[in-house]
Amino acid sequence: MTADTSHAAPPGGTLRPAPPGRGGGRADRAGRARRAGAAGTAVRTHAWFTPWLLVAPALLFLVVFNLWPSANTVFLAFTNVKVLSGGELVGLANFERMLTDRQLVVALTNSIVFMLLCLPFLLLAPLGLAILVEKKLPGIAFFRTVFYTPVVASAVVVALIWQWLLDDRGVINGLAQTLGVVAEPIPFLTDRWLVLISAASLTIWKGLGYYMVIYLSALGGVPRELHEAAAVDGANAWRRFWSVTVPGVRNTMFLVAVLITVSALRIFSELYILTDGTGGIGGQNVSVVMLIQMYARGFSGNLGYASALSLLLFVITLGPLLLIARINRRS
């Protein structure tokens, strides 16, 4: 590989010892460099296999752990493969089964309700938080770090903490009863809709810092001059927020909305932990990913049906993600 470059450009040795008085040495070198860069085909800067050596590890993982499983999922969706026994092609049977699967309707409903609960709060509250920590006041690093802490914690840890907070005999129900707000404990962890609200609450709480950081990065890109001009024109903070900040971060808001939607449709750990892995009474609180996990689980797992559900998940998350791709291309 060294050989290539030394053929292409004279070895550094011939240029470097140029006497200081000559003065042309540096310019000469820069000129050659520019030529070397411009004529990418004439000058070989590296052997043909060098890039492939560098991308080889990533490529291996790309093929074995991304592309192959994707292709295999599509294939498996048309089979009745079990974990221990190979199966056979069953055509569209898995998809026909999906059409009459009551549990799937429940799971889809839960996933969508959960998403609609999370979306407005996670879209707006983190923006407010980002504006709050935008200015580099003394101690701001501390506040930013603290606000990000729930993001760093595992969903399992967060769900276990909230399970205890929301327990029938936990602190929230205890205080509510002491204050006389309710007579009986609120069934946060057993009522079908309350479980979804509980899961959404902890997801919002855990996600605030994550989206705050994304907004923070976007706020840095809003030109300060616009704020100053608006202020000189007499716009108050509220007006400036709507006429300067919001338009400035609009693309980011689209991005955040898509990220929230996709991650909400993928919910698993929070509901799994809050319902102790049961999916709620009679499976009333399963999500799509929980269904996939249930069918993939154990040695009798029905991998064919689990794969068909995986394809469904892929299809319902694809729309929002393609929207991001379009927005990115436009901006």
Place this chain on the structure above:
Amino acid sequence: MGTTNAAPRTPATAPPPTRVTARTGARGFSTISPRETVVRYGLMVLVVFLTIGPFLWQLSTSLKGAAEDVYTRTPSFLPTSPTLEHYVTAFQAVPILDFAGNSVVVAALVVGGNVVGATLAGYALARLRFRGSRLVMAAILFTLLLPGEATLVAQYLTIRQLGLADTLLGVALPGMVGMINVLLMRTAFVAIPKELDEAAIVDGANAFQRFWRIGVPNVKGMIAVITIFAFIGAWDDFLWPLIVLTTPDRFTLTVGLQYLSGVFTNNPRIVAAGTMIAFIPIVAFFAVLQRYFFRGVDEGAIKG
């Protein structure tokens, strides 16, 4: 005296205030008014309580003695007689140290794999022209559309066929070179001025020398960011290890924690101790590295 002095001054200073406020309004982006400062700190302190309150409550529960009623309707925030006995119980009842060790092994593999794999590939895709690079990029971008959960089943079959079911390597392997990290590293390498490379080429530096001497020193910030993300991702992951691992000795902390909570459904103190054991290391890790993380944010590393 103060009043008599103030009276004549007021008319004199009356006109300026409007001008002053107008000026501070425009200036207000480098210096903010005392009132705004107070409001900002007040709100931030409020959010701090909302954020760390649940963690502190869990910590408090884990320290409350067996004699203290944790179910009372008038709960006290501070334990009456703090004790570490539930941590001891957690250590004795389940191999929680092994769980922690397993999580460390998985996280180390994932961090190492991502730093090496993503840095090498990111450099090639950003700085070296080669046939097929567009195809590789397209394939990488395609994987970003795939929710990890959608390939779970096929991924598990692959790991089984490799003989890695129920092993820590099986947990770590699929995440060891994340395609998003390859893209992040590529973005970082693209930002290095071309002239640096060109001068090095003239000096006879080969691709590896350019990678090591010019590339890597300029992307340390991004390497820190992907280290943080890879570590947190591996440490916190639950669904994948839940599927791969079946032997309790091999559980990672998240799966072990769920196991612990199943064993001690009736003692929230022990479950609380377990959550703290899983939570404290990751928070310490992040607190130490947060400088690099937020610097990465400021440099635009995290755009979502």
